[in-house]
Every structure is written in structure tokens, then in C-alpha cells.
Amino acid sequence: MATDPHPQIDAITGTPTTGHEWDGLRELNTPLPRWWLWIFYATIIWAIGYWIVYPSWPLVSSYTSGLFGWKSRQAIVEDLAALKAQRAGMTDRIAAASLDQIVADPAMLAFARAQGRAAFADNCAPCHGSGGGGAKGYPNLNDDEWLWGGKLADLELTIRHGIRSTDDKTRVGSMPAFGRDNMLPRADIVAAADFTRSLAGLPAAPDADLGRGRRVFAENCAACHGDDGKGKRELGAPDLTDAIWLYGSDRRAIVEGLWNGRGGVMPAFAGRLDDTTIKALAVYVHTFGGGEK
Amino acid sequence: MHVVGAITTSVPGAGSEPDLVELVKSAKVVPLRAAAPLAATEEPEPPLLYAPRRKIYPQSVQGTYRRIKWIVLAVTLAIYYLLPFVRWDRGQYAPNQAVLIDFPSRRFYFFFIEIWPQEVYYLTGLLILAAVTLFLMNAVAGRVWCGYLCPQTVWTDLFCAVERLVEGDRRQHMRRDAGPWTAEKVARKGAKHFFWLMIAWWTGGAWVLYFADAPTLVMELATGRAPLIAYAWIGILTGTTYFLAGHMREQVCTYMCPWPRIQAALTDEHALNVTYRHDRGEPRGSIKKNEQARAKGERAGDCIDCLQCVHVCPTGVDIRNGLQLDCIQCGLCIDACDAIMRKIGRPTRLIGYDTDVNIERRQAGKPEVFRIVRTRTVLYSGILAAVGAIMIYALATRSTLGISVIHDRNPVYVRLADGGIRNAYTVRVLNKWRDTHFFTLTVEGVPEPDAGLEVVGDSTGMVGRPVIEVGPDQTREVRALVTLHRLSYQDSLPIAFRIVEPESGAQASAADHFRAPH
Numbered sequence: 001m002a003t004d005p006h007p008q009i010d011a012i013t014g015t016p017t018t019g020h021e022w023d024g025l026r027e028l029n030t031p032l033p034r035w036w037l038w039i040f041y042a043t044i045i046w047a048i049g050y051w052i053v054y055p056s057w058p059l060v061s062s063y064t065s066g067l068f069g070w071k072s073r074q075a076i077v078e079d080l081a082a083l084k085a086q087r088a089g090m091t092d093r094i095a096a097a098s099l100d101q102i103v104a105d106p107a108m109l110a111f112a113r114a115q116g117r118a119a120f121a122d123n124c125a126p127c128h129g130s131g132g133g134g135a136k137g138y139p140n141l142n143d144d145e146w147l148w149g150g151k152l153a154d155l156e157l158t159i160r161h162g163i164r165s166t167d168d169k170t171r172v173g174s175m176p177a178f179g180r181d182n183m184l185p186r187a188d189i190v191a192a193a194d195f196t197r198s199l200a201g202l203p204a205a206p207d208a209d210l211g212r213g214r215r216v217f218a219e220n221c222a223a224c225h226g227d228d229g230k231g232k233r234e235l236g237a238p239d240l241t242d243a244i245w246l247y248g249s250d251r252r253a254i255v256e257g258l259w260n261g262r263g264g265v266m267p268a269f270a271g272r273l274d275d276t277t278i279k280a281l282a283v284y285v286h287t288f289g290g291g292e293k
Numbered sequence: 294m295h296v297v298g299a300i301t302t303s304v305p306g307a308g309s310e311p312d313l314v315e316l317v318k319s320a321k322v323v324p325l326r327a328a329a330p331l332a333a334t335e336e337p338e339p340p341l342l343y344a345p346r347r348k349i350y351p352q353s354v355q356g357t358y359r360r361i362k363w364i365v366l367a368v369t370l371a372i373y374y375l376l377p378f379v380r381w382d383r384g385q386y387a388p389n390q391a392v393l394i395d396f397p398s399r400r401f402y403f404f405f406i407e408i409w410p411q412e413v414y415y416l417t418g419l420l421i422l423a424a425v426t427l428f429l430m431n432a433v434a435g436r437v438w439c440g441y442l443c444p445q446t447v448w449t450d451l452f453c454a455v456e457r458l459v460e461g462d463r464r465q466h467m468r469r470d471a472g473p474w475t476a477e478k479v480a481r482k483g484a485k486h487f488f489w490l491m492i493a494w495w496t497g498g499a500w501v502l503y504f505a506d507a508p509t510l511v512m513e514l515a516t517g518r519a520p521l522i523a524y525a526w527i528g529i530l531t532g533t534t535y536f537l538a539g540h541m542r543e544q545v546c547t548y549m550c551p552w553p554r555i556q557a558a559l560t561d562e563h564a565l566n567v568t569y570r571h572d573r574g575e576p577r578g579s580i581k582k583n584e585q586a587r588a589k590g591e592r593a594g595d596c597i598d599c600l601q602c603v604h605v606c607p608t609g610v611d612i613r614n615g616l617q618l619d620c621i622q623c624g625l626c627i628d629a630c631d632a633i634m635r636k637i638g639r640p641t642r643l644i645g646y647d648t649d650v651n652i653e654r655r656q657a658g659k660p661e662v663f664r665i666v667r668t669r670t671v672l673y674s675g676i677l678a679a680v681g682a683i684m685i686y687a688l689a690t691r692s693t694l695g696i697s698v699i700h701d702r703n704p705v706y707v708r709l710a711d712g713g714i715r716n717a718y719t720v721r722v723l724n725k726w727r728d729t730h731f732f733t734l735t736v737e738g739v740p741e742p743d744a745g746l747e748v749v750g751d752s753t754g755m756v757g758r759p760v761i762e763v764g765p766d767q768t769r770e771v772r773a774l775v776t777l778h779r780l781s782y783q784d785s786l787p788i789a790f791r792i793v794e795p796e797s798g799a800q801a802s803a804a805d806h807f808r809a810p811h
Binding site: 010030031032033034035037106112113129130131132133134140144145191239242243244251278287288289290 | 319341342343344346393541544548614701702704707708709710711715717731749762770772775
């Protein structure tokens with residue numbers, strides 16, 4: 001674009017040009033229609049009216065509150081109340097129903113799963129992952145191994161009271177720190193770790209002393225994990241024979257667990273979430289796919 | 294060719310330069326190229342920033358194009374006002390209105406077509422068809438849309454007709470406007486605005502009938518029991534119709550509408566446009582002067598400068614200045630000029646649908662050519678045919694059931710206690726029938742015949758073949774789990790979910806993947 005400092009009068013229309021030129025085409029400086037100006041003034045008047053009616057201007061420590069005292073915070077409170085009222089029908093049904101009844105009814109199941117999905121994202125996803133996929137030390141809620149049981153009632157209890165939490169009815173169980181607390185010598189711990197791997201059918205290390213490991217296991221581990229290593233749910237002791245390992249299945253991870261002990265904490269949600277939300281969460285987690293009948 | 298408008302261009306095509314110069318000279322203006330920068334001593338008046346609107350008093354006219362416009366006006370308005378009342382039987386569970394936009398149920402009904410929200414791509418197809426049709430119209434005969442079919446044109450035409458009926462034709466109307474305010478003037482103006490508001494009100498009234506059962510809504514409106522939203526939309530449409538057709542009129546075309554600008558860029562020298570045949574008309578002059586000139590054997594044009602073409606123009610342009618942005622090409626100037634030509638005994642169609650090419654050819658003594666079949670018209674027609682065919686095919690092969698699948702994103706796969714791998718999917722089943730149906734879900738492409746497929750919450754189906762119940766005209770979302778045990782796969786295995794409706798045998802499938810650890 002070339003700019004010509006001397007505006008010209010366009011020969012055909014008699015309108016002055018702006019002096020802008022594109023490849024020989026000159027832009028006319030056509031006046032705006034007057035009604036456009038009126039609309040512009042009208043928007044200014046509208047803006048002034050808006051300042052008077054709604055909160056607008058910041059003052060030193062507050063702001064002009066507007067004629068009717070409208071507040072966005074109040075609007076949100078009203079919206080939330082309206083939403084709650086709108087959902088009241090289903091919420092009441094879920095509050096009155098047992099967990100099994102909720103799962104058996106397609107309408108209640110769909111509602112509980114939707115509510116559970118939202119509550120899970122807010123409360124559970126930070127540790128268990130957005131889809132309940134878990135992470136090292138935080139159980140995967142999609143699989144079919146459950147430390148404390150995978151029935152609907154088990155899940156509800158865990159969510160309500162937590163694990164090793166401050167709640168009175170919390171689930172409690174402990175894996176001792178055999179090494180750190182000088183309960184077993186290092187060689188016993190390594191042997192027990194190798195034996196534990198063999199329970200799950202994992203290949204043994206060349207220097208593994210499985211006989212010693214079996215003996216150490218029987219004396220120290222079987223009380224909680226069972227003679228066959230299948231675990232005990234009432235103590236939260238995991239099944240050591242399957243393919244699921246919360247902290248990993250390599251020798252180093254198992255030795256670490258035996259040496260330092262394990263004891264993940266899950267907070268209690270009773271009091272933090274209301275009853276229907278806890279029920280919805282139990283149903284939602286149960287329907288990830290690992291829920292037990 | 295030359296185009297005059299808000300952004301004036303002077304684009305002499307190759308070979309047409311002498312003609313343009315001649316035209317411009319004969320019009321007693323200096324060509325743009327000769328305009329010298331003004332000397333510093335003769336600084337021009339500072340240009341106006343805002344211009345008042347020049348009121349246009351379009352004069353009534355009779356003729357071919359006026360008749361076409363009346364017919365188009367009657368037909369389009371009849372369609373607009375009456376279409377909501379046309380019935381179409383769809384059985385007892387669906388509305389029987391032929392054209393209905395049903396927002397609460399999220400359905401769009403158009404005669405035999407029923408569009409669901411996820412099929413909104415049909416709208417994309419329609420918009421493509423509409424755009425290309427506009428291009429094709431433009432390549433064949435200029436702004437046919439603007440001049441005859443555009444709602445702004447149709448309603449403005451109707452409002453102008455009412456105005457002429459109440460306030461008189463151009464001269465009478467102008468004289469009264471210039472005169473003092475009398476009781477009669479007040480009464481006539483009042484009556485005009487009343488009729489305009491009535492038409493606008495009916496326009497808004499018809500609009501809302503497309504969104505609810507028309508006869509019911511009419512009854513509700515008449516008895517004051519219609520929903521508030523209906524009254525609000527009638528109010529909005531009444532306002533926009535009254536202002537746009539009564540007051541804004543040509544300003545909408547000149548200032549608001551993008552199409553004139555787009556059209557100016559799309560046209561070519563073979564497009565038929567409402568054209569002043571300046572090769573025949575110039576030099577213009579009075580009848581007497583031109584007759585004297587002809588008697589002397591001098592060159593004289595047919596244009597007698599009667600300004601009838603300007604007076605009948607609804608946008609107030611002078612077509613003799615050439616193709617221009619403000620001209621909506623309604624053809625009324627053709628009718629006006631033809632009437633004059635007949636009166637003075639000269640051939641008609643001094644103004645007519647013509648092309649730039651033909652003006653040049655006549656001046657060069659060559660015969661006229663009309664080339665409707667050109668690269669662009671063939672191309673536009675081809676696109677129209679292709680898009681139309683795709684849409685018809687899509688509509689004809691549309692199924693009454695559907696399935697869509699989303700793979701879980703987190704976790705992508707789950708390792709089970711026995712070492713198996715499970716993938717989870719969100720499956721949505723669409724039932725477009727008007728009654729409840731049961732659909733059998735199966736998974737295909739898995740190498741294990743005993744592949745565990747289960748649906749969470751399903752208690753009706755057989756193992757591996759869950760059955761999903763979906764209510765009439767509804768969709769249902771379920772969580773499906775696929776478990777495989779022999780993990781010889783690489784990290785991704787293409788699979789497909791298929792639903793079958795056992796009674797009719799209708800089926801649909803959706804492809805996805807089964808993912809396993811590396």
C-alpha cells in the first residue's frame with residue numbers, strides 16, 4: 001500500500017480519497033452514515049446506564065454496587081440452589097436406596113455414575129488418577145485386586161472412613177519395617193523378597209536362597225499374608241501371588257517394602273462429602289470394572 | 294467494466310480502455326487517471342465525517358421484471374407464512390408438522406427428514422449448497438439473490454408498496470413530505486406505520502411457529518397462554534422487520550451486507566448483469582437534440598436523460614454509472630426505461646441484462662455472445678452436484694440405529710490379577726425408532742474367541758453378548774469391558790463394536806483399538 005499525502009478527488013464519484021492506494025486502486029473517504037453515529041451514541045448511553053444499574057467502578061476499598069445490589073456471588077449461590085432443587089428427585093431416591101438397588105436400576109445407576117464421576121475428579125483423582133488408574137503406592141481401582149475388599153459395601157466403608165486415617169472407624173493394618181527396626185537381618189529380608197517373587201511365578205535371581213526365604217516367610221509374613229501368600233483382606237494384606245503389585249514387583253521394590261514397611265493413607269470422607277455423594281462414589285468406583293458382586 | 298462504490302475501483306479490462314475513456318468523457322467527468330494531486334493553494338474542503346441519509350422515494354413501475362418480482366414476493370411470503378401449517382404424518386410418537394425445529398427434544402424435522410443433533414453436518418452441507426448456489430447465480434446472472442429473493446428485498450418491496458398505497462406515489466409523497474404537517478399527513482403517516490407494524494408483527498408471529506406446533510401455538514397466542522419466549526421472539530422479529538424493511542432499507546445492502554463486496558470480487562465479464570448499454574445510449578441528450586443530431590447524420594444516443602431509471606430504483610442509484618455496489622439488480626430500471634423507449638419509438642432494452650463483453654463486441658461491430666457454459670459455471674454446477682449427491686446418499690443410507698465408542702483415556706489398559714489385560718470403553722447406542730428396542734453388543738477383531746465382553750450394569754444378556762435396552766427415540770451410554778489373556782499383541786489391536794437389532798436385523802458398528810502394554 002502506498003500512501004499519498006495529497007488527497008485527491010475521485011473523478012467518478014466526486015468523493016475525496018483517503019490517500020491510500022493499492023495497485024492503482026484508491027480508497028474513497030466516504031462519510032459514515034449518520035445513523036451509525038446515533039447507534040454509537042446509544043451504546044455510550046447504554047454503558048452509562050449499565051454503570052448505574054450494575055456494580056462497575058472500583059473505589060479505594062470497595063466498588064460502586066449498582067442500583068439493585070446485584071452480586072455475581074449471590075447469582076452463583078442461587079444457581080447452585082436451583083441445580084440442587086432440580087436434582088432433588090434423583091438425589092432423594094439415591095439417598096433412600098441401598099447400593100445394590102442403585103446398581104440394579106438403570107436410571108439410578110446412570111445418575112450415580114454421573115455424580116460419582118464429578119465427585120471422583122474433585123476428591124479422588126489427585127491420588128488415584130482421573131480414571132482411577134492409580135500410581136505407585138496408590139491402588140488402581142480398575143483392576144480386580146482389592147486390599148480391603150471390592151464389594152459395594154467394602155468400597156463405601158473405605159471411602160467413608162478411610163485407611164489408616166484419623167477416623168475412629170478407619171481401616172487399620174500395618175506392614176512392619178523389618179529392616180529399619182532391626183527385626184530381621186538383611187540376608188533374611190533379601191531371601192524373603194526372592195521367595196515372595198517366586199509365589200507370583202516371577203523368575204528367581206541366580207543367588208536366590210528360596211529355602212531360607214520360605215522359612216523367613218512362614219515365620220514373619222504368613223501371619224498376615226497367609227501361608228499361601230494369598231493375603232488377608234481384613235488386615236489389608238495384599239495377595240502376593242497375583243500379577244498386581246502396588247509398589248512394583250522387582251526385587252529392589254520388595255526389599256524396600258520389607259526394610260521400611262508400607263502403610264499408605266487414605267483420608268476419611270465422612271463429614272467431607274454428604275451421604276449420597278459417598279454412595280455415588282462407591283457405585284462409580286465399583287463400575288470401573290473391578291467391582292466384586 | 295467499472296465498479297463504483299464505497300471503495301471505488303476503476304478496472305479497465307484489457308482492450309476496453311478506450312471505451313471506458315469515451316464513456317467517462319461522455320459522462321462529462323474527468324477520468325481518474327487524469328486526476329492530478331491538488332495544488333497546495335486549493336486545499337479541498339475537509340471531508341464530511343458523517344453524512345445524513347438521502348431519503349429515497351422509489352416510484353411505482355410496470356413491466357416484465359416488476360411482474361416477476363410480484364410473483365416471487367407472493368410465492369416466498371406464502372411459503373414463509375403458510376409452511377408451519379403444512380402437516381406430515383410421522384406416527385403417533387412424533388410431531389406431525391412438516392417443518393419443525395424442536396429445541397426441547399433436540400430434533401429438526403423437514404418433511405421426510407429427521408435430523409438429530411449429532412447429524413448437524415447436514416446443515417454444513419446445506420450451507421455449502423447455499424453458498425455455491427449463490428456463486429452460480431452470480432456467475433450466470435449477477436445478483437439474482439439480492440434483486441428478487443433476499444428477505445431484505447422482499448420485505449422492503451412489500452413495505453414500499455404499502456407506503457405508496459397510503460402516502461401516494463413518488464411525486465405525491467415527496468410533495469407531502471416537503472409540505473407542512475397537516476392532519477391528513479399525520480393520519481397517513483400514522484396509518485403507514487400501523488400497517489408496517491402489523492406486517493412486522495405477523496412476520497414475527499410466523500417465525501415462532503417454526504419452533505412449536507403451529508396450530509396449538511396460534512391458539513395459545515390468541516388466548517394469551519403462550520410461553521414468554523414466544524412473545525419475546527415475536528417482539529424481536531417485529532422490531533427487526535419494522536426497522537430493517539421500513540427504515541433501514543437500502544442501507545442494509547449498502548453498509549451492512551457483505552455479499553455486494555463478495556459479489557464484486559466473484560463477477561466476470563461474461564456474467565449477465567443489469568446493464569446500461571452505453572454504446573447505444575451515449576451521447577445522451579433531449580429527444581429534440583438527439584433527433585436533430587440524427588437528422589444531420591451525427592452520432593446520437595437513445596438515452597434522453599429522463600431519470601426514470603433513477604426514480605424507480607429502490608436503492609437510488611443511477612444505473613448509467615455502470616455496475617455498482619449499491620445496485621441490487623432488481624431490474625426495475627429495465628421496466629422503467631422500456632416504457633420510455635416505447636413512448637419515444639426507440640427499441641427497448643436500452644437497459645437490460647447484458648455483459649461487458651457484449652458492449653465491447655457491439656462497439657467493435659461483432660455479434661453478441663452469451664456464454665452460460667464457462668469454467669466457473671461448470672465448476673460451480675459440479676460442486677453442487679457432488680455435494681448434493683453426497684447428501685442424498687448420506688440421507689438415503691442413514692440408519693435407524695447408531696453406535697459410537699470412546700476408549701478410556703486413563704487408564705488405557707488395566708492389568709488383572711490373573712495377568713489378563715482389560716480395556717474399558719464408553720459405548721453410546723442410538724435408537725431412532727419410536728419404540729423401545731434391545732440391541733446385542735458384540736466385539737469383533739479379537740483373536741480370542743472367548744474374549745470376555747461385558748457391560749457394566751447388564752444383567753439381561755448372555756455372557757459375551759450383552760443386550761442393551763434403549764428407550765424410544767433415545768440414546769443410552771454404557772460402559773463396556775473387553776478382557777484378553779493371550780498377550781502376544783503389539784501395543785494396539787484394531788477391534789470393532791457391533792450392535793444388532795435382532796428383530797429387523799439392522800446393525801451398526803464402530804471401530805476402536807485394544808491396547809496392551811509394550
